[in-house]
Amino acid sequence: MDIPNELPIIYTTPVLIPGFILKIRLQVEKYSNLLNYLQTNHDSKSKHIGIIPKTDFEKVENVIGTVARIRSIITINSVQDFFLVIEGICRFKLDVKIADEPLHIHKIIIIENFKNLQGDEKVINKLIAEFNKVVIDYTQYAENKLYEPAKRSLKILSNKLPLYQIVDLCLKGFVHLTPADAYEILRATNLNDILIFVTNRLKQETIKEIKHTNSDKTGLIPVIHFNEKNNVMFNSKIPEIPASHELNQIYKAIKGSDMPIPVHKEIMKEFKRLHEMSTSNPDYSVLINYISYVANLPWNKRTEETLDLEKAKNMLKLNHYGMDKVKNRILQFIAVKILNPDRRGPILCFVGPPGVGKTSIVKAIASSLNRTFRRISLGGINCHSDIKGHRRTYIGALPGCIIQAINQSKTNNPVILLDEIDKMYKGSNGDPAAALLEVLDPEQNNSFVDSYVNLPFDVSQVMFIATANNVLGIPRTLRDRMELIYLEGYTEDEKMQIAEFYLIPKILKDHNMNELQITICNNTIKDIIQKYTRETGVRELQRKLEAICHYIAVDVVENSDKKIKNYVITPELLLNIFDSELYSVKNTLVEESCNRVGIAIGLVCTPVGGQVQIIEATKLYSRNKKNCLILTGLAGKVLRESVIIAQNWIQSFVKNNEVGIDNFCVHVHFPTGGIPKDGPSAGITIVCALISLYWKIPLRSMIAMTGEISLNGNVLPIGGVRDKILAAYNSNIKTVIIPELNLKDLKKIPKNIRENLNIIPVKNVEEVLDIVVPGGLAKLQNPSFSTTIGTCKL
Numbered sequence: 001m002d003i004p005n006e007l008p009i010i011y012t013t014p015v016l017i018p019g020f021i022l023k024i025r026l027q028v029e030k031y032s033n034l035l036n037y038l039q040t041n042h043d044s045k046s047k048h049i050g051i052i053p054k055t056d057f058e059k060v061e062n063v064i065g066t067v068a069r070i071r072s073i074i075t076i077n078s079v080q081d082f083f084l085v086i087e088g089i090c091r092f093k094l095d096v097k098i099a100d101e102p103l104h105i106h107k108i109i110i111i112e113n114f115k116n117l118q119g120d121e122k123v124i125n126k127l128i129a130e131f132n133k134v135v136i137d138y139t140q141y142a143e144n145k146l147y148e149p150a151k152r153s154l155k156i157l158s159n160k161l162p163l164y165q166i167v168d169l170c171l172k173g174f175v176h177l178t179p180a181d182a183y184e185i186l187r188a189t190n191l192n193d194i195l196i197f198v199t200n201r202l203k204q205e206t207i208k209e210i211k212h213t214n215s216d217k218t219g220l221i222p223v224i225h226f227n228e229k230n231n232v233m234f235n236s237k238i239p240e241i242p243a244s245h246e247l248n249q250i251y252k253a254i255k256g257s258d259m260p261i262p263v264h265k266e267i268m269k270e271f272k273r274l275h276e277m278s279t280s281n282p283d284y285s286v287l288i289n290y291i292s293y294v295a296n297l298p299w300n301k302r303t304e305e306t307l308d309l310e311k312a313k314n315m316l317k318l319n320h321y322g323m324d325k326v327k328n329r330i331l332q333f334i335a336v337k338i339l340n341p342d343r344r345g346p347i348l349c350f351v352g353p354p355g356v357g358k359t360s361i362v363k364a365i366a367s368s369l370n371r372t373f374r375r376i377s378l379g380g381i382n383c384h385s386d387i388k389g390h391r392r393t394y395i396g397a398l399p400g401c402i403i404q405a406i407n408q409s410k411t412n413n414p415v416i417l418l419d420e421i422d423k424m425y426k427g428s429n430g431d432p433a434a435a436l437l438e439v440l441d442p443e444q445n446n447s448f449v450d451s452y453v454n455l456p457f458d459v460s461q462v463m464f465i466a467t468a469n470n471v472l473g474i475p476r477t478l479r480d481r482m483e484l485i486y487l488e489g490y491t492e493d494e495k496m497q498i499a500e501f502y503l504i505p506k507i508l509k510d511h512n513m514n515e516l517q518i519t520i521c522n523n524t525i526k527d528i529i530q531k532y533t534r535e536t537g538v539r540e541l542q543r544k545l546e547a548i549c550h551y552i553a554v555d556v557v558e559n560s561d562k563k564i565k566n567y568v569i570t571p572e573l574l575l576n577i578f579d580s581e582l583y584s585v586k587n588t589l590v591e592e593s594c595n596r597v598g599i600a601i602g603l604v605c606t607p608v609g610g611q612v613q614i615i616e617a618t619k620l621y622s623r624n625k626k627n628c629l630i631l632t633g634l635a636g637k638v639l640r641e642s643v644i645i646a647q648n649w650i651q652s653f654v655k656n657n658e659v660g661i662d663n664f665c666v667h668v669h670f671p672t673g674g675i676p677k678d679g680p681s682a683g684i685t686i687v688c689a690l691i692s693l694y695w696k697i698p699l700r701s702m703i704a705m706t707g708e709i710s711l712n713g714n715v716l717p718i719g720g721v722r723d724k725i726l727a728a729y730n731s732n733i734k735t736v737i738i739p740e741l742n743l744k745d746l747k748k749i750p751k752n753i754r755e756n757l758n759i760i761p762v763k764n765v766e767e768v769l770d771i772v773v774p775g776g777l778a779k780l781q782n783p784s785f786s787t788t789i790g791t792c793k794l
């Protein structure tokens with residue numbers, strides 16, 4: 001729409017805000033020129049006029065008005081007035097006068113419309129939060145009075161609209177504006193000013209409503225306290241100013257608290273009860289503790305979040321090596337928050353073996369967002385009330401760990417780490433997972449009710465991040481509510497980097513030793529990794545490096561009067577520090593298994609990373625026991641089924657090759673016997689061990705394998721390929737057989753490891769046998785080499 005830069009101007013008492021429609025009444029006598037102008041020549045609807053509010057504008061530097069489009073002109077013959085229906089289009093600044101007669105014509109400068117106004121990013125979130133709070137308070141008291149459009153606006157408001165629309169709806173729906181108010185808004189140069197203005201007006205309206213409601217019911221004039229600092233309002237009927245020092249303290253705590261009005265009302269009821277209670281009553285101290293706990297909760301205290309991508313990137317990089325998946329996810333979270341501050345992020349859950357940095361990166365995330373950090377250890381929790389607290393009626397009742405963590409953080413938007421979420425279990429006193437559901441569900445967590453506090457607390461601002469070692473340990477319902485991010489173990493090279501650039505500088509700083517000349521050679525770090533630790537993470541490595549510092553510390557203290565020495569930690573010195581090597585680089589079990597019948601090398605994934613797993617099989621001849629299968633080594637249900645599938649596949653293979661079948665027992669063992677094992681991925685390894693046993697052929701040495709088998713001999717994909725291949729590499733295995741369908745996982749494996757290992761993908765068991773059996777599949781199919789096979793039952 002073309003708006004001329006010179007417009008006829010009129011002055012009106014009502015203020016026209018862009019987007020609104022106004023009907024004004026003008027005297028024909030006074031405005032005859034304007035009426036002529038609008039009625040002659042062109043269609044009046046294409047004409048614009050400038051509307052300037054009749055205020056004390058001469059005192060104001062810049063006079064702001066609204067460009068209005070004429071919607072209709074209503075003239076009534078018998079009346080000396082006419083009506084203009086005008087629609088506010090945009091705002092303008094009044095410029096120089098062009099003419100006084102026949103019309104007041106001024107030059108105008110169009111200024112930014114509300115829609116394009118910006119808010120001050122630093123404070124806008126706080127203002128919106130406060131505004132939302134005031135809207136809730138207001139509607140609680142004035143809902144019956146609100147007319148339909150306002151109620152509709154309220155519904156829309158809860159859908160989190162862009163800010164300018166919130167303001168727009170407020171103007172239309174809630175606030176009764178005096179002309180002075182409206183002019184204030186018209187002149188606003190940023191959205192913050194408008195939001196502050198509208199919030200304050202709503203507060204005043206709410207106070208009016210509260211006064212009205214309370215005096216209606218009780219005839220008492222309520223005490224209304226307006227907390228300037230937090231701009232939060234309180235309303236309560238205090239019985240009388242409490243006499244005792246203790247009660248006074250609590251009263252002050254309630255007054256100083258920033259709890260929402262409904263909570264405040266409830267707490268004042270309790271306070272009234274306390275006030276009337278005898279101090280000898282056993283409930284007295286319980287009630288005092290309760291009220292002061294609730295009053296001191298951070299109902300509305302928050303840290304100002306820093307949403308700065310570059311800063312967060314640097315901070316995360318500074319604290320942790322690698323972990324790209326986690327870092328990228330956090331950067332995405334920040335980017336989304338910048339675009340839409342109200343959007344709630346998902347609940348993240350980092351799953352991985354111990355010591356890979358799950359806990360420590362959450363701390364780094366909290367500081368990169370400038371939020372406080374609390375850790376809740378869920379390991380071993382077996383009771384509903386550990387999460388949700390105990391009812392106040394119980395002796396020694398306490399709030400649950402969620403509210404306690406929020407209370408300790410003193411803010412309502414901390415980062416809370418739910419550590420070891422896979423290690424909670426259901427006890428006789430309820431299921432803690434069910435209680436956590438309520439906390440983690442974005443639909444419910446803005447009114448989380450802890451049994452002790454017994455009042456709704458908004459935990460939706462809290463950023464919950466969970467960690468787990470084993471995804472299967474996380475209750476299914478909780479798993480559904482979280483976004484799982486898997487962290488893998490580190491390779492030797494990665495551990496070297498972490499030790500050199502992260503752990504050693506951190507440990508030296510912690511021990512106040514960064515001034516000393518300490519050199520830990522690369523060979524030393526490598527030796528620690530290979531001979532003194534066996535882990536997928538770096539926690540043990542960190543402990544060993546700390547032990548080196550403790551060793552040096554004694555020397556430093558004993559020789560404190562002498563000149564500072566240079567300390568060079570060589571691999572040889574490690575023997576002095578740690579007494580003896582803990583692990584051999586060679587995996588003796590694997591090496592001994594070579595050239596023996598009935599043994600195959602498998603790969604397994606444990607909660608602490610990948611491992612090489614030997615499978616042993618032997619025949620037992622016994623008169624009494626025939627056709628039986630003995631399994632040892634704490635094999636789980638799925639593993640036992642894998643053995644049966646392997647046996648049955650071998651039987652069909654034997655039949656096809658016309659090999660004889662005999663009756664005897666087979667014993668399959670999964671060392672080490674003390675550790676429970678389960679899962680389907682040992683399928684092809686079991687087949688190979690049994691084939692080696694039946695055909696009495698030792699398998700080719702140093703070949704490890706992993707893959708599930710189906711009854712007709714297909715090799716199916718399995719999980720944990722990266723960890724398994726790393727374990728094979730660390731155990732000097734030269735060839736690894738994996739299912740062809742797992743080829744996609746190879747991109748997660750460092751290039752140097754891929755180049756140094758012979759990784760062979762297979763589709764079926766025949767291909768496996770062709771690789772592991774000396775002489776290949778042909779040798780097995782040659783009847784002169786075949787042997788008798790046992791038919792076995794479990």
Ligand SMILES: Nc1ncnc2c1ncn2[C@@H]1O[C@H](COP(=O)(O)OP(=O)(O)OP(=O)(O)O)[C@@H](O)[C@H]1O
Nearest residue numbers: 319320321353354355356357358359360502538539
């Ligand atoms: N990628 C890494 N970069 C730097 N330091 C790391 C890295 N990964 C782990 N660490 C260090 O290793 C130590 C152990 O890490 P952390 O306690 O976070 O492990 P975790 O995965 O939470 O283990 P758990 O599952 O046992 O709780 C910490 O000191 C941490 O700083």
